[in-house]
Amino acid sequence: MRRACPRPAIAASVALIAALLAGCATSTGPGGPAEPMAPAMVPSLPPSFPPQELVGRWGFAAYHRPEDRARTETAARGQCKQPYVISAGPSGGIIMHLADQTQPQELRVKGAPGGKNYIGPEGEPGGMQDREVVLFDGRVLITKWMDPEIAGRYGNGIYVRCAPRA
Numbered sequence: 001m002r003r004a005c006p007r008p009a010i011a012a013s014v015a016l017i018a019a020l021l022a023g024c025a026t027s028t029g030p031g032g033p034a035e036p037m038a039p040a041m042v043p044s045l046p047p048s049f050p051p052q053e054l055v056g057r058w059g060f061a062a063y064h065r066p067e068d069r070a071r072t073e074t075a076a077r078g079q080c081k082q083p084y085v086i087s088a089g090p091s092g093g094i095i096m097h098l099a100d101q102t103q104p105q106e107l108r109v110k111g112a113p114g115g116k117n118y119i120g121p122e123g124e125p126g127g128m129q130d131r132e133v134v135l136f137d138g139r140v141l142i143t144k145w146m147d148p149e150i151a152g153r154y155g156n157g158i159y160v161r162c163a164p165r166a
Helices: 007-024 066-081 148-154
Strands: 056-063 084-088 094-096 105-112 116-120 131-136 140-145 156-161
Antiparallel strands (some): 056 084, 056 156, 116 131, 140 156
16 A cells, blocks of 8 residues: 655645744844834724613722632622722813722723723723723623732722612
8 A cells, every 4th residue: 555645745834834833933133132122002892782881880899819709799889888989070071090090090991803892091002001891781790900910919800889879
């Protein structure tokens, strides 16, 4: 029996690897090393929900481990005696706190590719001061900070909508 010759497949693989490695090469010309490429801009898209859906009174708590979510949601519901209030901003955003800030400010709800949403200051979605919206179903909002250092301190924030006042 004769075996099929694998040379065409090997040659194609070598060509593909060479092409990929060529993209990794840096050039050093008369001006020195090539400038690093600027990070790609993430386009800002409309969010998948209007910011007005976040306006209201919320119980708030935070957790680090996924297995603590249910317990933390119950704890957040218990915080409605002293709710965290999200207000409408004067220019279409929402009023919330940024990490480590004593004064709330107007933030934007920003959409991004892949159906992701972020809450943060004006600018590209997914910035270091932004929170990614992990879940929002109208009743529960779960966010995580984009900055790893802040996320390590604060964990995932869980907001549970408080019942209307009687």
